[in-house]
Amino acid sequence: METSKTGISRRKFITLGIAAVGGLALASHVGYNNDTDNTEKMKKPTQIPTPAKWKNEELTVAWLGHAGFLINFYGTKILIDPAFYERIGLTPLGNYTIGMKRYVACPLTAEQAGKVDLVICSHAHTDHFDYPSLRSMQSPDTAVVTAKGTRSLWEGLNYKTIDEMHWGDEKEYPGGLKVKAIEGEHWGARLPWNKEMEANSILLSKNGVNLFIGADTGYTEKFQQQLREVEIELAIMGIAAYSPKSFEARHATPEQAIQMAEEMGAKKILPMHWGTFKLSQEPMEEPIQRFNQAMAGKMEKIALQEIGATWVQS
Numbered sequence: 001m002e003t004s005k006t007g008i009s010r011r012k013f014i015t016l017g018i019a020a021v022g023g024l025a026l027a028s029h030v031g032y033n034n035d036t037d038n039t040e041k042m043k044k045p046t047q048i049p050t051p052a053k054w055k056n057e058e059l060t061v062a063w064l065g066h067a068g069f070l071i072n073f074y075g076t077k078i079l080i081d082p083a084f085y086e087r088i089g090l091t092p093l094g095n096y097t098i099g100m101k102r103y104v105a106c107p108l109t110a111e112q113a114g115k116v117d118l119v120i121c122s123h124a125h126t127d128h129f130d131y132p133s134l135r136s137m138q139s140p141d142t143a144v145v146t147a148k149g150t151r152s153l154w155e156g157l158n159y160k161t162i163d164e165m166h167w168g169d170e171k172e173y174p175g176g177l178k179v180k181a182i183e184g185e186h187w188g189a190r191l192p193w194n195k196e197m198e199a200n201s202i203l204l205s206k207n208g209v210n211l212f213i214g215a216d217t218g219y220t221e222k223f224q225q226q227l228r229e230v231e232i233e234l235a236i237m238g239i240a241a242y243s244p245k246s247f248e249a250r251h252a253t254p255e256q257a258i259q260m261a262e263e264m265g266a267k268k269i270l271p272m273h274w275g276t277f278k279l280s281q282e283p284m285e286e287p288i289q290r291f292n293q294a295m296a297g298k299m300e301k302i303a304l305q306e307i308g309a310t311w312v313q314s
Contacts, residue, residue, distance in 0.1 A: 042086065045107040045308035051077075051114060059209055059313040061234065063304060064106050066276035067128050067215060069236065070113050073206050076177040077116040080202075080213060082133040084110050088126050088277065095132040100277050103284065107308030110136035118173060120145040122215035123188035123199035124153055127277055145171075145179050147188050149196040165200060168226075178205040182226055184217030186250050209233050209313065212266065216241075216273070218249045219256040224263040233313060234303055235266035238273030240287035241280040251280070254291035269295075270303040270311065 049062035049070060056075035063069060067081040084106045089099015110133065119137055121129045124147065138158045146154065148166040163171060167183035180203040188199035201223070202213040210230050214223075214237045237257035242248045252260065254271070261269040274287040288305060295302060303311040 042105045047308035062310045065307040076175045078118045079116045081128040083130040084133045091131045124190035147200045148198040185220040186216040232266040234268045235261040236270045239271045240274035243282035268303045
């Protein structure tokens, strides 16, 4: 095989070059302020979920940081947008990751999360679609839900089924869990030129209980329009990555996230997508501070707000 002057194969050289260009494009695209240079030691989460003790007769949700969740939905085990490892980003060579570092460690390893029935990736951005995490969870017994246009990203991974979902698509899985793709206000390109890739919000339903996962979205009235007849037990909403002002179109502010949850009539709200990675220009703690200020007088509606914390439907 032909080699470059660096001594590596031409194919690998081209791959690294593409990854480097893509990484620069992604950094500009996402705007995380060179956070690959974060040298802070990762903090340990203050709480650790114990999924082995969860009851199959309950709805249990654990926040793994950022947009990652482990859920036991009345016996159906679901993993949302997992990112178990120290960094997220591009992976040009196996699981070696070029990208930003976590500020708070994931409270569970892939092994501790255990086998799941369903993995859901809302869209292909690297903070929601992490190859090392998805490789660690692959199983011929686990199904996948992924956004329209992203099937090719799963090539080479050993999962039971890969179900692409466009907005409005719905599928029922063994055990009675229904998954529906909901249109939000975001975009799904893995790299800037992947225009065909969409981004989903997700509605999970089982035993008459509905759980909404906003994933990444700017403020939109689309949720209340699509969910008008649905009683939402819990709305999981992103509250960060809104600065500079231009980012608000695709990432809601804390106040906007609360407004959307209230407009869809959610009984509880869970703030996520903050405090784990430095994606934008606002200070790391500002989103949750603004969230709590906006929730003053109705704090009982907050399901949880600490990485590693667990909420059980009461």
